[in-house]
Amino acid sequence: MDELLVSEGRALKHVQVREYVRSLVSGSAPGSPAPSERELVHRFGVARMTVRQAMDALVVEGLLERIPGRGTFVARPRRVASRLTSFTEEMSRRGLLAESQTLLARREQAGPGVARALSLSEGDAVIHWRRLRRADGVPMCLEDAYLNEVLIPGFLQSGMPTSLYDALGARGLRPTWAEDSITADAVSEEEATLLEVEPGTAVLRHSRRALSGEKVVEVSRSVYRSDRFTLWVQLGQES
Amino acid sequence: MDELLVSEGRALKHVQVREYVRSLVSGSAPGSPAPSERELVHRFGVARMTVRQAMDALVVEGLLERIPGRGTFVARPRRVASRLTSFTEEMSRRGLLAESQTLLARREQAGPGVARALSLSEGDAVIHWRRLRRADGVPMCLEDAYLNEVLIPGFLQSGMPTSLYDALGARGLRPTWAEDSITADAVSEEEATLLEVEPGTAVLRHSRRALSGEKVVEVSRSVYRSDRFTLWVQLGQES
């Protein structure tokens, strides 16, 4: 169902039709009619199966909805599951400015836990990056990230980026899937000082193991101030 | 792309082919070859487009993977996002036996918060169901669920079920999408007594708004013991 553009870049017919329809309806309100299949057959001079192939792709994509006997219409946006986002993106989504203060960034030898999580062997080189993360200036989160040095050579030398996920994305390693665990705990003294809360306050502990394709690109442990941060998760598809 | 079974229940050809292939490959290891399209054309005496329609559905579903020039193969299972599960299902997935003790189950008038969350008006009738939930006998969670009485008439009279989601499913109202919020907090005295923890211990507070289609079927607030419960979330698709 993919592109496979021909030699010089001539688009396949079903792709032409698909993109024509996409541009027609993009921006239209849900429920707006798309051109009928037979109308597109005439306009492009192609067979109906070709038009159907184009429309099928848009239906699978969730852009269009077919109603037998009536026509094809712009679908209302589907309710989807949460995207996998970085702290920076998540704060920006909430209208807050994310800032990071690097407390530590160095090469280390992986301990047993980190090695297992990163699918490495104990003692392999990893990058340990500890940051205090603020939103609109308020301490929000203390994060320890561990990265597989082999996947991002020269990372420490290249100057630390603001957004880890942007930096990974630039290397074609943007996380596509992650498993998170979340629990509540009392904050430690060291954490309390950095997060500027009372020792013993309840905090959220968040661990993430993020993959790009089959590669584990990030393992992290974070502590979030619970008075400043609520985790939001959407589950399920469609509806 | 749906069934639309004909009159007496005769299956459509592409459905026959699809289900034949599904039964053939179900249980096969990822990478196992599926029958070629032309082989299925012969076996079923149908046109190739019909076979492709059947295979397309299985590819979209993630069961098969096409490799041009080589053939069609069983796809490795995709890494998917977390399913929307109930407490009962979640505990069972962890190998624990879920039990529920109903502390309260009655008709109430919706307050402003619950009314808004359930898309009702203040004062409308809702069912308030408070349960202490145990896993393998250990108190795990205290949950207050609010349900729209109009959607589940006779719910209170029919005897409370073990699993709310099973009961909703039996009425065609199984949640398909939910938004959850999670935060950490200190446990209250009343909660501490019921959950059998020290007052002031850190706990996870979890709120859920669950929809079945466009209808809000459940609004709940839960408190989880953090020493017994860690929330797991998978984000993203495929990889």
Next chain:
DNA sequence: TAGTGGTCTAGACCACGAA
């Protein structure tokens, strides 16, 4: 070279919705 999936044609009949 033989087999595979990817694309495409030019028709056909059906059930369903709206007028």
Next chain:
DNA sequence: TCGTGGTCTAGACCACTAA
């Protein structure tokens, strides 16, 4: 009744892979 999408046919040529 007419237009819509749903299903289906019996071919065709292409690019690619593997032997």
